[in-house]
Amino acid sequence: MAYVNDNYLKLKAGYLFPEIGRRVSKFAKENPQAKVIRMGIGDVTEPLPAACISAMHTAVDEMARRETFRGYGPEQGFDFLREAIARHDFQSRGAQVQADEIFVSDGSKCDTGNILDILGKSNVIAVTDPVYPVYVDTNVMAGHTGEADSGGRYAGLVYLPMTEANQFVPALPEQKVDIVYLCSPNNPTGMAASRSALEKWVDYARKNEAIIFFDAAYEAFITEADVPHSIYEIEGARECAIEFRSFSKTAGFTGTRCAFTVVPKGLTARTSTGEKVELHGLWNRRHTTKFNGVSYIVQRGAEAVYTPEGQSQVRQLVEFYLENARLMCAGLKQAGLTVYGGVNAPYVWLKTPNGLSSWDFFDQLLSKAHLVGTPGSGFGASGEGYFRLSAFNSRANVLEAIERVNKFVQG
Amino acid sequence: MAYVNDNYLKLKAGYLFPEIGRRVSKFAKENPQAKVIRMGIGDVTEPLPAACISAMHTAVDEMARRETFRGYGPEQGFDFLREAIARHDFQSRGAQVQADEIFVSDGSKCDTGNILDILGKSNVIAVTDPVYPVYVDTNVMAGHTGEADSGGRYAGLVYLPMTEANQFVPALPEQKVDIVYLCSPNNPTGMAASRSALEKWVDYARKNEAIIFFDAAYEAFITEADVPHSIYEIEGARECAIEFRSFSKTAGFTGTRCAFTVVPKGLTARTSTGEKVELHGLWNRRHTTKFNGVSYIVQRGAEAVYTPEGQSQVRQLVEFYLENARLMCAGLKQAGLTVYGGVNAPYVWLKTPNGLSSWDFFDQLLSKAHLVGTPGSGFGASGEGYFRLSAFNSRANVLEAIERVNKFVQG
Incomplete structure (x- = not known):
């Protein structure tokens, strides 16, 4: 049965x-x-931007000829795209992210849900309130919560309020948490975390061996100088943060589907017996076993985002x-x-x-x-x-x- | 920590x-x-087939104009594709599958792994031996097994040998199992299950309230009349089977990425307290929460597979x-x-x-x-x-x- x-x-x-x-x-x-x-x-x-349109037409034509046809690509994404991302989105801002730490995917929604696969059941999870519902629902599905109360809050999750009272800056949790979801610029509040706010979180995470899931899907909309575009602009973040990015809102890819996740080498969590394990290897194993790469045509479209045009x-x-x-x-x-x-x-x-x-x-x-x-x-x-x-x-x-x-x- | x-x-x-x-x-x-x-x-x-190339060029052009641009599509796939699949792949063979039972995805590898999300931890799982490694590895990841022995067999899984001795037709398991993976035409053996073999499996599943995960990725290669193209050609299969299909090997989409999974309405499994729950609703919830649909361009390419050309x-x-x-x-x-x-x-x-x-x-x-x-x-x-x-x-x-x-x- x-x-x-x-x-x-x-x-x-x-x-x-x-x-x-x-x-x-x-x-x-x-x-x-x-x-x-x-x-x-x-x-x-x-x-879509004209550069993406043109690149995708070229890619479609490549698929029409035996000599340029592409079958299975690397599950993690083609080097041409991973390298363009590393250079433009991170290294140009002084964030030390390498191409092989970038995992190209078909969406940040998928990645923020799937990332839980590689983590244990005993982690204490914190989310902001309000929050993008997918963070909560995927934790419920994974069995990381109890039942919801009448206000919709699930037992077992730590909720960090963001209201007018704290100017939408969530306070560090009073209890120790192991994983925290931060989204900046924030969906739904539209507010963004300052450098000093992120520094406090990185400091908290390092002290507590916690991991920050940093959702930067709206990074392209940042206009203020004080707001980091990547968590890796903060010193020490490579030791404690995974970052989610997307072409959806940047380049209008909501119906075209391309995103990526950064898992720095050296970022570790513990086994139940206390040994440290690198999350990069675990995520690579998940990505290659349960995913088969983003469409070649779409990856060429995403690559075109990084051309001057x-x-x-x-x-x-x-x-x-x-x-x-x-x-x-x-x-x-x-x-x-x-x-x-x-x-x-x-x-x-x-x-x-x-x-x-x-x-x-x-x-x-x-x-x-x-x-x-x-x-x-x-x-x-x-x-x-x-x-x-x-x-x-x-x-x-x-x-x-x-x-x-x-x-x-x-x- | x-x-x-x-x-x-x-x-x-x-x-x-x-x-x-x-x-x-x-x-x-x-x-x-x-x-x-x-x-x-x-x-x-x-x-790729010329019809797919042409359809994808048209779709790329649609993405270039505001009036025809497509943002988020339905996570389950566009109706134009789900309806074409239902008609051509199922109804034309007398298999009663409806469009809203079809979930379009970016790959069967993903789907055969992700399907475990909606199922419980206590199920006894059977796989054939030899087997497509993803079935086994995703069960290991989900905690459905113990350790592997020196021959690579994981404790807790039921292995059903397929060798020359049984002409590569796996015997029904001696112990009761709750889920069984069947792949026909088979990867890796290249052998296909006859109608009578599948009838025995459907009969077994119905008697034991088991679920068959039927992987038909190679269906297009069937040449013999006695070999069903879909498990739903077998009476009663709607009550006990989920079917996985792909455009990868049919239309050469390994690098283009499109597949689909059929979860019939009325197919149920039990909660831990014994109530029946429809898997269609659970999979729909997973698909809409942890997935965001296949690229519009690719879905138009897949739709073109069903045109006369x-x-x-x-x-x-x-x-x-x-x-x-x-x-x-x-x-x-x-x-x-x-x-x-x-x-x-x-x-x-x-x-x-x-x-x-x-x-x-x-x-x-x-x-x-x-x-x-x-x-x-x-x-x-x-x-x-x-x-x-x-x-x-x-x-x-x-x-x-x-x-x-x-x-x-x-x-």
């Missing part, structure tokens, strides 16, 4: 985005004339969304709302007016302004009373949305 | 293909003039490799070798001559005939004394290889 993984049954049924989808569909059906603007899911809207096109793309975010912050402030984020990230995190709950604000904004955002409480208990708007949209929609929010707040 | 997953330390260090690579590199370095023919790894050599081009491709396999079987038999497989699969499984061990035969074939194959013992203890040759190669190389084997056996 086959048995299921009972841990899956602890997952709460309603994942955030399907619930949003359900409410939006219902509204759209009942109000077919309403022009709904969707700023809920953080998905890009602008086309690619860099300038990506910069333009990011600037476009950042200008959206700036307009949104300014417009919402003018409407009298309290607004965070949007400076180093494509997300604006606003306080719901009049003490409305996140979902009540969602419903009112949808029904009165025909505007869709994401209720902050969907990202965790401490997100209650907040609301996320994504700057991934056309300029026209952004301007229209700002106007509607203004009318809504006034009215 | 962070802990690793100790189960990884049980994995044997030398995975088969790296060891082959090491020996071939050494030989090539010492014999730079030798023209080595590689029939070891089962990787395709011919270019695509079908005829894929047929040609498969026929080309099958003719290679036929030539190899005939040539090796003529050389006096005992040969299996090659009729419904692109693999030829030969008995090493003169009782040579698999690795001794490997070394001799490499040094004397400059030909690389895969030692059967690398696939499991019962593979000892056998050797796999892949038919994925150019015709010229195949003919040359046959000649070299002939000389080698004579000489």
